[in-house]
Amino acid sequence: MTWFDQFKNVFVIAEIGINHNGKKEEALKLIEEAAAAGADAVKVQVRDLEALYTRKILEDPLLAEHGTQYLLNELRRVNLDWDDLRALRLWAEDQGILYFGTPFDSKSVEFLEEEGVPLFKVGSPDLTNLLLIDEIVKVGRPILLSTGMATEDEIQQVIEFLEDAGADYAMLHCNSTYPASIGDINLRYMDRLAELTDRVTGYSGHERGFIPTLAAVARGARIIERHLTLDRAAEGADHSSSLEPAEFAEMVGKIRELESSLGGGPRVFNQGEQVNRIALGKSLVAAKDIPAGKVLTRDDLASKTPARGISPLRFQDLIGKTVVEEVTADDYFKWEDFEVDSASSRGGYEINRQWGIVGRLNDFEDFLAWKPEMIEIHLTWRDLVDFDPEAVAERYSSYGQDLVVHAPEYYQDELIDFTTRETAVLDYSLEMLKKTVELTRALAPRFSGITNERGPRIVVHPGGHFETRKETNRTDQYRALKDNLANVDSEGTDLLVENMPPLPWYFGGQWFQSVFLDPKEIRQFAEMSGLGVCYDTSHALLSCNALGIGLDDFTREVASLTRHLHIADGAGTTQEGLQLGDGELDFEHLFEVFSSIDTGFVTEIWQGHLNSGEGFHNALQQIESLVKGKLATAASCESH
Structure with missing residues (x-):
């Protein structure tokens, strides 16, 4: 495994180069903008002109070709000294962004080594300079190499040299013109480069815009390098082929979207x-x-x-x-x-805590033969239209189970949202919840097994979802959620707010969730509002993956405020409601949930009710095994 294999996502480098125009303040600003744009690293160019150019050319540039004359004059104008470069490194550390450089000569290699940079870059002009590459290899740090201005034969010779030296390296496909002509970029050569090196490869781009850069990611580039400038119209060699901060940030965002869309390869039925x-x-x-x-x-x-x-x-x-x-x-x-009596053996699970089944108003009775201790009824908004309490009393008989009601996510085919103060949205959201409370009150007398002293539990989603990702004022959203739910007369019931997944599915598509993802925020809201939590393990797992935290930490944060459990597996940030064992919720996680939260639960397996509840049955069997095994052992140990 190489140093470059450690990165889960595409490694994005903001190349400052000489776009600082020789001004330390502009270089510091570029580093700040690179970090703000989401770049993983920022790179500088380091030169000692006395060591880089021949004495004759330094003394009389007119002896050189026009291109060399122009570049030498430009480098003299913009070159930063060692002290300035040290200041840039320290500023990058403050900004939380990785800092490294391209040395163009031996003295610059020594300087960067002393600065402790974690890797080196060899620019296209020095790809064939094995003397310089040898010095960098001997430092013993990872090396990035751009392959512009080189033939394949030369690239192969460099690869052989690096392999023989045991170097940790990666190569970037590159067209070294500024800006590069779209027709000359030849991204298909990336496939050949990957074949030649059998290592992580990437793309160093100099085109206008960033469409070829995105195409490079789609073709497998794991490293992207692009120049960053404060002003593309500024005077200087690289500005015209660089991206301004807003463009760079947009590119990074598109890269993240694109690599997310690439997936893992196997077909996933989401x-x-x-x-x-x-x-x-x-x-x-x-x-x-x-x-x-x-x-x-x-x-x-x-x-x-x-x-x-x-x-x-x-x-x-x-x-x-x-x-x-x-x-x-x-x-x-x-x-x-x-099959004769194929499903008759389902039910009667030996689980030493209250367990239940999810159903609709029109089908929950199909599962009563399982003898669940609780029924969680999932309402649709159409169940609430023209609702008549007397009709409920006539339609439903008496049941010995506890009752939980899950409020609809939609009303009149519009998404409910209690985190807003927008009148139109709030009006139909509150109407939905008020009708849900009324229906729950009408159902409650039919269920003699209600154990909650507050009354039957009502699970509600908070809202706070958007079709596109956006920054929100979550403090205001939580305050609105508290105020809006307080406006609903829920006496005789117990309102519980459910934790949410980061990318929920609505109207057959993916949305973006803003609240009730972070366990600390959930705990703070529950303590502030006095409302309980419905803890969904699948939603929590997806949120933990998005936030980079552990599920056990999530559980411990909300355990004391949880008054109902939804148990299901999940994977990644989008795959919710999976069967237990099909995702990332191992039995250690489930054991932590059951050990720290003593309340009723249902298995929230997606489409678990189909085939006579096959999905629910399989999940309950696994939980039964857990309870009989590890939980029973733990309980026995505690009693001794």
């Missing part, structure tokens, strides 16, 4: 696609009434929307099977239709 597949896809249904005992033929099968059962991909597997019980026309086929 939650957003699952939502759309249900709404747009099809499942197998009975084409007509099918009596028990009939052997299915092709004519018995049809495919219809929504996709809530067996995929039409499996239609041939159903032909020739015998149905155990009658299937009515348009009913979805289930694998249980072909």
Whole structure:
């Protein structure tokens, strides 16, 4: 593994070069702008002109070609001394950005070595200068090399030299014209460069704009170097091929978006696609009434929307099977239709804490045979339209379970948001919650197992979501959330706010969440408002990945304020509601959750209710094993 392999994301370098115009103050400003733009590193150029040029040319530049005359005059104008460069290094450290340099001569190599830079850069002009490269290799630090102005044969010779020397290096594809012509950049050569080195490769760009730079990332560049300037119209050799701070920041943002879109390679069927597949896809249904005992033929099968059962991909597997019980026309086929008592063994889990099942108003009774201790009813906004308390009393019988109600995320097909003070959004959000409270109060007398002294729990999402990523005043959002929820008469119920994922799925697409991600903020809000927390392990896991913190730390922060649990797995920052074992929630994490939070839970497996609750069943079986094993052992140890 090389030094360059340590970076998870594309390593972005802001090249200051000589764009400081020989002024230390401008160089300091460029470092500040590089850090603010999101660059990972800032690079300077270091020259001792006396060591770099021949004495004759220094004494009489007219002896050189026009290009050399121009460049020497420019370098004399802009060259910074050692003291200035030391000040730049210290300022970069203060800004929290990695600092290194390109030495053009032996004295500059010695200076950068003494400065303790973590890596060296060899510019394209010195790619064939094995004398200088040899000196840098002997320092023993990683080396970046640009390959502009070189033939492939020369590149191969340098690679052989570096390999023989055991150097830690990476090469950057480069076209050394300023600015580079788009037609000459030849990004496809990056593939050949990667083949030649079998190492991390990158791109050092000098084009106008940054479209080729993004294309380089898409082609596999793991290192990007671009020049940064305060003014592209300024006098100097490199300004015209450089990016101004706003452009550089935009480029970094686009690089991060692009590399995120590249993914990991294997096909991932994400939650957003699952939502759309249900709404747009099809499942197998009975084409007509099918009596028990009939052997299915092709004519018995049809495919219809929504996709809530067996995929039409499996239609041939159903032909020739015998149905155990009658299937009515348009009913979805289930694998249980072909097996005697296939799902009858589900339920009765030996879990020494209150466990429940998630259902809708129209189907939660399907799971009562499992004997859950709690039912969490997920409402849609249409459940609340023209709601009649008397009709609820007539429709539902009596149940021995505890009751939790999950408020809708939408109302009138608009996203609810309690973190805003925008009247139009707040009006329908509050109307939704008030109706949810009314419905919960109407349902409560039908559930005799309610254990919460405040009444049935109502889980609500806070809002604070946006279609595009943006900076918000979270303090104001939390204050608005507290004030708005306080305006709802929730007497006889217990409002709980659920922690959120960083990139939630709404309307079949990905949004950006701003609040209820950070466990410290969640704890502060709960203490300030007096409201409890619904802790969703999948959402928490995704937030932890986004924030760079541990799930156990998240759990400890909110444990004492949690009054209900959603248990599910997750992965990355977008894959929520996964089956236990399919993501990053290992049993040690789950053990920490159950050990520190003694409250009821449901398994929030995405589409866990399908196939007679197969997803819920599998998750509950795993939790049962955990409870019987590790938790039981821990409890036994505590009693001795």
